[in-house]
Amino acid sequence: MWPANTKYIRDAGGSPALRRRLAAVLFGALVAAIYTATLQISPAPAQTSPPRPASQDSAYVAxxxxxxxxxxxxxxxxxxxxxxxxxxxxxxxxxxxxxxxxxxxxxxxxxxxxxxxxxxxxxxxxxxxxxxxxxxxxxxxxxxxxxxxxxxxxxxxxxxxxxxxxxxxxxxxxxxxxxxxxxxxxxxxxxxxxxxxxxxxxxxxxxxxxxxxxxxxxxxxxxxxxxxxxxxxxxxxxxxxxxxxxxxxxxxxxxxxxxxxxxxxxxxxxELREEVCIQCHLETTSFPLPNSIQRYGRGPFEYRPGQPLSAYWLFFDHAPDTGRDDKFEIVNAVYRIRRSKCFLQSNGALHCTSCHNPHDVPRGAQATRYYDAACRKCHASAFDGIVAAGKHPGTAGCADCHMPKRRTEDVVHSVATDHYIQRRKPAGDLLAEMAERHETGGNAYRGEVVPYYPAKLPPAPESDLYLALAQVVDKSNMSRGITRLAEAIGRHPPERAEFYLGLAEAWRNVGQPAKALPIYQEAVRRNPKSSFALWKLGSALRHSGQYAEAADALKRAAAVAPNDAATWHELGLTYRTQGRMPDAIANLQKAVALDPDLPEPHSNLGIVWLAQGERPRAEAAFREAIRIQPDYVDAHNNLGNLLSGTGDFTQARYHFEIALRLRPDDAATRYNFAMALGKARHFDEAQNQLEESLRVDPELADAHRLLAGLLMAKGEAQAALPHYREWVRIQPESASAQLGLGSALAMTGDRAGAVPHLRKAVAGSDPAAREDAAQLLRQLGNGQ
Structure with missing residues (x-):
């Protein structure tokens, strides 16, 4: 009989990073009707900050x-x-x-x-x-x-x-x-x-x-x-x-x-004239770095032409010689022209409006004549000379060769003018189609983040803080950045909570929640009315097992920002972890009501309904989460588990296969799929999934247990032995693991090796395992 083993059910929670990033998947536990399910926590939505009167500038006109x-x-x-x-x-x-x-x-x-x-x-x-x-x-x-x-x-x-x-x-x-x-x-x-x-x-x-x-x-x-x-x-x-x-x-x-x-x-x-254009036409990169940080305390639309841009925004770049020097992206006009000799040697004479009339854009043949005339302001004599020498055709079209159109690396369906003025046109097909690049995980930039504009930050405590923050906000330079930010905060303790939040988030992102928690607490002390800081603190407390304290912080956040769905969602997760299912349901439903397009509260409601034995409601909630987000791996996994439990293997397979297509290296989903396959008596496929699960996560004890049991059922005790040994290594206190290893050893003829493990099983806390081990010891002539 196929065992009713542990299943891994995915629970949607977690935290958004400081720049609209979503946190990784985490796990918690839930008891279901016929199995113990481990709940996977998925991304939560963005947070709101505490309300204060908005400063609406009445100096503007229609x-x-x-x-x-x-x-x-x-x-x-x-x-x-x-x-x-x-x-x-x-x-x-x-x-x-x-x-x-x-x-x-x-x-x-x-x-x-x-x-x-x-x-x-x-x-x-x-x-x-x-x-x-x-x-x-x-x-x-x-x-x-x-x-x-x-x-x-x-x-x-x-x-x-x-x-x-x-x-x-x-x-x-x-x-x-x-x-x-x-x-x-x-x-x-x-x-x-x-x-x-x-x-x-x-x-x-x-x-x-x-x-x-x-x-x-x-x-x-x-x-x-x-x-x-x-x-x-x-x-x-x-x-x-x-x-x-x-x-x-x-x-x-x-x-x-x-x-x-x-x-x-x-x-x-x-400088101030150029900053009127720089405010929107300078982006060092659109990939995670960060390109810029808005100074805290400045509103998102406060910049006014004629004021120093650095009082509002600081721009950053990849460090030199890290393979990113020649990047070409959709908003690189200012970035690229500032590399050009024409710009560098003009001492400020070459600026955006040297070539561009912001009030009227020429098109077609008129544009060619217009931009050629702009080039001739500086290069007329040289151009006329090489034409006279027969080294250049009389027609110009300067930009075609010296500022050609190229396909951009971040918006691959668009081409734009490369404002890096070059002597010779770059080789190759500059318009060749390219696949979209996603900088995540292994191919993301990992290196120092350096100031770009201004190129040298003014000597001030805030400069140290912002430069250190830039190292960690998009995880570019975590190994050195965390230390730099901690030291900068130590030297110049800022009044604003945001720097502490940046440090706390960095510690959490490198798997050091214990170091993050007191920093979140300091952020809340600096700004006790910040719903964002309270949300982050509540989430950190929940993940550290301090559920009562987490609920208190989250209730304070909800009082400050009552319309924030993410706060109610996190509070619902906290109540669920405490076993307060009615409160969990109420808060998750509140999150759904506030923002029905968030998939995570739907999936979490499904998990709670499943724990309550409400399978139809759970199924509906999982399906709604998938309708909102069809690539929601955790919801597919949860729905696959539920459908397998109701005997609908065809649909269960469909959802497990989608989940694995999206996340092939998900050990828990492969384990769950193996469970469903085994129940449907597809034992060879189940074995394949278990082997793949262990390839991804060799420490998954349940997969070793299930695979060993499957091999034993097939009469392959010798093949089962390594998995029983791994199970015992990972969970030496498990009487079932000791019983399994002892049984396999006995079946392969190693009675002497079997006895110590069987005796450990007899001494264990599992009554069924104790009884089976004692019976086998008696059969081996070692009864006590």
Whole structure:
């Protein structure tokens, strides 16, 4: 008879990292009806910070105010990419390019369709189940479009919570226009309909939105309420326009006063003038590093043209000679041109507006003439000389060779101008298609993070803190960064909680929760009203087994941020671990009600319902988690276990195979699949899964136990011996392990070797194992 062994059920909890990253899977225990199940904890959603009155700047005016006096500039600017950067969908600005709007994404085995219904636009996802039925259907309205379409368009949905969510399918202008997955989505386990648009993303893609009270602090949830701007307006480069507009309408106002009331970038110093462009056109990399850190205490939209950018943002880069020096990404214009000799030797004379008119962008043949003329400002005599010498054709087209278009490494469906001005065009096909790269795990950057802009941080305590924080915030330089951050905090104890949170998170990310816990506590002491810090503390306390203290911290977080689903989710997990199932259900249901598109609370509800014997409710919860996130390995594993327990092996196999396709090196899922296969009497397949499970995790005692038992049942006692020995090594106190090894030794003829193990089993605490061991000892003539 196939044994009712331990199964591994996956429980969704965990913690978001400081920059919108999700934590790794953890485990806890749950008793189910016929087996002991170990619960796997999966990612939890992002947190909100405590509310405080938002500082809404009343110095801005409606964008169209500028058109009253600057009509011609207004009309041409509206046609630029910046002027068309963000808008609502309509028949006039088609969602795509009119081509087929259904796209099959093979890595995730999903179909994505954009469609129009009664004047509204939607994006839909479905998958095909065996038999042809559509499953895991998700449809969201397209409320906004981000991107002019010069290179790409992304489609956004505004949730009932007023978050903006990027939908998976994007549109790209190359090749006449086509559909493909948005950056970062070309993988089996993408973010689906859950990628939220943070304020730092909106900063460069739209005018400044109104921030709801309490949502302008670090780690707060980005919410977008009406009226939402549509497009980057004049005030992004010229600063707030209210005073300027009022003076312009005031009789007798002096022209000089009117001019001084608005920022004209051309009248700024060279550095401040360039920073007007740098604010959005400098990104050292979009891969985890970090590219930049916003200074704590600064709001997400506080920067004003004419003010030093370093007072708001610090930019970082990979260390030199680490294989990242020649990277070319979608927002690398400033980064690349700053490497050019033309820029370096110009002493500030070459700047963005030397070549670019932000108010009017030339196109086609006009663009070629325009940019050639910009080059001739410095190179006319040299160019004319080589033409006269017959060394260069008379036609120019300078950018074609010296600033060619290239495919970008991070947005692989787009090409952009390489602003690194080179003497000779790089060799090779610069437009060749490339696979999307995902820097996770083994291929992620692991090295020092260095300042980029400013290149040298000012000598101040905060500089040490931010540079040390940059080493750990994306896990780039953990081995040295943690020590640097701890020492910087020791030398210059900051008042702000965020630095302590950064250090605590770093300790937790390297598997040192005991060192993280007091740092989380210090962060809460620094800011006792921070729901984020309280959430982090509560999560850390739960994982350290201090459940009452965890619940207290989480209840305080919920009091500060009552609409934060993640807090209620974490509190539900805490109550579940305490065995307070009614409280766990209530809090998990609260999380679902606040944000029904989070898959983790659904899956955790399924686990609690299963513990309560409510299998239909558990199945429905697991299926809803999978509908929201079809690549949710833990939910597939849980549902596979449940279906196997009800005898529906066909469906159980389907979900286990999906889980293993997504996460092939998951030892616990392979073990669970082996259990299901054994129950269905597919013993050879079960053996294969157990062997694979142990290849991944040789310390998985249950897999050794089950594989040894399977081999014994097949009469292969000799083959079972190594697994019994490993089981005993891992769990020497287990009477069942000692009994198994003793039995196998006896079957292979090693009676003398069997007796000590059987005697240990007799001395154990398991009554059944004691009785069986005693009986076998008597059969061997060693009864006592």
């Amino acid at each position: 964008p169209e105010t500028c058109a009253v006096c600057h009509r011609s500039i207004w009309e041409t600017y509206r046609q630029t990419g910046m002027g068309r950067s963000f808008y609502r969908p309509s028949a006039a600005n088609t969602v795509g390019n009119g081509a087929s709007s259904t796209f099959y994404h093979k890595p995730s085995d999903s179909y994505f369709t954009t469609l129009e219904r009664n004047g509204k636009y939607f994006q839909r996802r479905h998958q095909i189940a065996p038999g042809g039925r559509q499953i895991n259907v998700m449809e969201k309205q397209i409320d906004f479009i981000m991107g002019s379409g010069n290179h790409a368009r992304a489609y956004l949905h505004r949730s009932a919570r007023n978050t903006l969510v990027e939908l998976p399918l994007g549109w790209y202008a190359e090749k006449g226009g086509y559909w493909a997955m948005n950056p970062g989505y070309d993988r089996p386990d993408h973010e689906g309909f859950r990628r939220k648009i943070p304020y730092d993303c909106m900063f460069c893609h739209n005018g400044y939105p109104k921030i709801p009270a309490g949502h302008d602090r670090p780690f707060s949830e980005s919410l977008y309420v009406d009226p939402l701007p549509e497009g980057i307006d004049c005030q992004r480069c010229h600063g707030p326009g209210l005073k300027h507009a009022q003076l312009a309408k005031t009789a007798g106002a002096r022209p000089d006063d009117i001019r001084k009331a608005i920022v004209n970038p051309s009248r700024l110093s060279a």
